[in-house]
Amino acid sequence: MxxxxxxxxxxxxxxxxxxxxxxxxxxxxxxxxxxxxxxxxxxxxxxxxxxxxxxxxxxxxxxxxxxxxxxxxxxxPELPFKLPPLEKKLEIPYQKRKKRVVVVGMGPSGFFAALVLAQAGFEVKVLEQGKAVEERKNDIENFEKTGILNPLSNYSFGEGGAGAFSDGKLTSRNKHISLEREYILKTFIEAGAPPEIGYLAYPHIGSDILYQILPVLRKQLSLYQAEILFQSKVIGFEKKNNRVDSIQTDSKEWEADDFIFAPGHSSYHTYRLFLSHKIPFIVKPSAIGVRVEHPQKTVNYSQWGKESLPGVKAAEYKLTFQEKNSLPVYSFCMCPGGKIIPAASETGQSIVNGVSNYQRNSSFANSAVVAGFHLKDILNQDIKSVDALLWLIGLENKFFDLKKSYEIPAAKIEDFIKKKVSSALLASSYPFSLFPYDFDQLFPEVIAESLRKSMIQFSSKIRGFEKGQMMGLESKTSSLIQAVRNSEGLIEGFENLYITGEGSGFSGGIISSAADGIKAAIGIIQKYS
Missing domain, CATH: 3.30.70 (Alpha-Beta Plaits)
Incomplete structure (x- = not known):
């Protein structure tokens, strides 16, 4: 001190x-x-x-x-004498250690867990089932041209995780991760992110800049002697008593002192692996709904009273709805000046997400509008984790089966409010076709009705909201199941197995997921100090 x-x-x-x-x-x-x-x-x-x-x-x-x-x-020097406040920062004590940690997944949580451990002197191996971001981008472009999905290299899987091709929002409601947040933002800025992310109230990087800085972050990890292996899908692991001894990819077996899984919330294969080995999970509250899309000028005019505002890229909104006898509904991951993307990670699955670049200069604005629910209330019965996953997979498959492709159902919001199927649809940023459909036939009744009531209210808050369009299935706001673990990610009943990030059910978004990975890394450092 x-x-x-x-x-x-x-x-x-x-x-x-x-x-x-x-x-x-x-x-x-x-x-x-x-x-x-x-x-x-x-x-x-x-x-x-x-x-x-x-x-x-x-x-x-x-x-x-x-x-x-x-x-x-x-x-x-002209002001009365006063010292600046003491700077606090994340302490990562370096010590050359003969300990190996295997990290599975190279999204925000996996990357930052690996980086902190490598900086602390651990031998770190990172296994990522997808590809490096440069190859991943090519696979995504090919998918949007051909409609042929690569299940291991897409908008969800690969270097950077789902956050790599997103708006790159860097906000978090967690007030207990200030040191982790500062470390994360500093790391991004040193890799080439705009310095403004360090002080903006609602910072974002943008898909285009995230794509540029991910190779820099990868190089930084390698400088600390961490080994990164892409296209390495974990297919099994060996456990003895309360320890994991090794994990298996399709080409090799890996032993380590500790294992961190940071799979994201879309890796159903990994969830199945966990559940087959009796890793404890519980069903938790989640949310599902649709993406809504409007002309960005509509949102600008509603929020600013004008179609553009010098010095500001694009207007945003944040909406909530709560009414007796209805589910809570809220906007989520609002992407001003962005586009809607097909976010499927498995063949036969149809889901959507929103993205935008740094300049947020698309003519469209989009946002998820989702209803919060607990599955046991929807089904009127207690439900196990494996059955909750099957329910969600069934819903995502249902949307795909409508056309057996990545075309998605859509409706004008004003038609949905009136319980009408749209006779014609609006222009959209979505790369595949839209087709009119009755969303009451797709969602459980309580979810459809809650969405309808919310959109009536939202139309009174955002001028022109009802003139927009709703489309697709938004099912990835957060994981439907949650690992039974401590605050550092250590799984109950295990000495050396950690599950972190969105796949654990304890975080959502880049910052909170990265911070969750850091907490696991710090926990491992302290264990061996």
Missing amino acids: LSMIFKFISGFFLENKNSYHEIEIKMPSNYQEPALKKEIARHLKIKEFHYHILKKSLDARNKKNIFWLLRLAVFS
């Missing part, structure tokens, strides 16, 4: 005895840096200074006065 304080004091005086102050300033949406510097000087009545942005958020509550609210750290 004393050395840390000395470091800060030394740095403080090295910067011409600059004093530290935090201030909040409001700026127009299209402000430029010279105007910001001028406002800082006016606000603090100083001339000599430099600054860092700590937080930046858009306040659009008053459409006639939309502004950026910035919290700034200002350093100046």
